[in-house]
Amino acid sequence: MSKTGYVVLALLLMLLVLLLGLLVGSFETDISLLADTFLRYDPDNLTHFSILHLRLPRLVLALVVGASLAFCGYLMQAMVNNGLADPYLLGTASGASLGAVIVFSGFVPITILGFYMPSLFALLGALGSTLLVILLGYRKGQLIPTQLILAGVALSSLAMAFVSLLTFLSDSESKLKSVVFWSMGSFERAGWTTLMYPSLALLLGLLLFAFLQKQLNILLLGADRAQALGVQVAQTRWLILVTVSIITGFAVATSGSIGFVGLIVPHVTRALMGASGKANLWFCAFVGGFFMLLCDLLSRLLYPPVGLPIGIITSFFGVPFFVYLLSRKNYKFSS
């Protein structure tokens, strides 16, 4: 199939999954009720309200978070020139987990002035952890990818040790459940207000790197060759780090840490569109969003009404497909 064919097919599939996603929920819904909701919305009708204020923002959040993780995964793999990199490489997920668990453990109230503290602390944890990793990976005025990876692994382990300690010391079952649910990811808290920051961060990131796709593709060849070909490697790396930290921070803060998407979708993109496609970043974000939408739909169909934790689904369905792609003879990480 041609690249345009893939794009058209993905668009059609996404629309189908969006439609199905809007039909699945506790209130029985059919197409005519769905149309009624959008054409003659009645705020006192609980089904209309659920479709517009619970299901739709949930789907949009899944789309945004999936796109964010895939996009950041692509950037990270380009930055460290390693196919094993993902958005959580800088300790973002574990830092965010630690932030959220501090709140769930009762050190901070769940809400302050109406703000949901687990998300805020997760964001602070994500950004704090990333900043520490960057400081550790910065030597003689340069970011050293290997040092970044090692620092990320070490800090992640440390943060997760604190998470385990707080979880172990948790004095109530409901606190434990909060931690477990959060650590596996969920879109259940999605609302129109929670969508604003992650969506804005993703949009700005996509627009910024739309102009840098060529540099990114060259960076995949390795820092030395990229430098020789005129890419400003140090500046591009900094730009990637800041972008990934912010976008991943918001994604993790709103939905918990969801694994594999940021790792596998960039590979899927390169397998379908080639390693140096001009629109790879956009396609990668698109596939990430679509994949997450599909996983959310599956999670709600398999375990209604609340849905299975999304991280379980992304691993169950993503990994076999990823293994299939990797086993294809013509797959290459870089051109």
Added chain:
Amino acid sequence: MLCFLLLQLLVSCGREQTSTQQKEEILLQDGLGRELHLPKQPKRVLALAASMTEMLFAVCDTATIVARTPNCDFPEGVYKKPVVNNYPVDYEQVLLLRPDLVFTVEGITPLETAERLKELGVLVYYLKFRTVEDIFKGLETIGEIVGREQQAKQLADSLRREVAQIEVRHKEQATTPRVLAIAGYDPIYVYGHSTVITDKLRILGAANAVEESFGAQSREYILKANPDVLLGGKPEEMEKGFFSIYPELRKINAYQQKRMYGPTQDLMGRASPRVVESIRELEGFLYP
């Protein structure tokens, strides 16, 4: 040649059965259907759940109760007992206390913990509760195991009479309030249909708004259930900790009519002899 005469005494308790072998050996079958061979009638017991400790204190000679868990806070007498950790179980401390039998509740102590204790020579007896009557039968079962059948039966019967009196008051009422009992805010965990709370509500002429088993629920499910009463906290607590996270749920009847109540956690969550106290507390909420 030595001869042993074994006499089996079957004790029925719902699905639970205990059979006693005369002389020394006693054969028991616990609430999970596990068979336990006790070498003698237990003289030293402990519980690995706070609700079970309350049950033991209600039935046993308190001198035979050798420990409490860190969560046990009722009755006052529990504080005189040494503490044994129940999560994770402190095996050494249990061995040090030399209990003849350990009581627990389904879902609190993992089966592998019971198996490990069995390897160490300590038997674990599980009880499970789905209804208020299960709790009373549980009291009788404990009485039979520790040799205090009379006291246990008297207690269970007096509690049954109190429940019957409450039930009569609500038998013919015109409306059935639909109640949602929340066990956790984030994620939303609710007391499902197969829990003791459902039976407490039935006694009070009310109904559990949840038809699923205990577990996490979505906001949409709760909107659809649209309960008349919420049990999960006082209005100001629920506003701060629940509705600020899930503002969409402000549409439910219970919120609109400000019918939100904070039951005493221990009464609500523990299947213990204080179940009548719990029903009375709920009655006060439902019919102020």
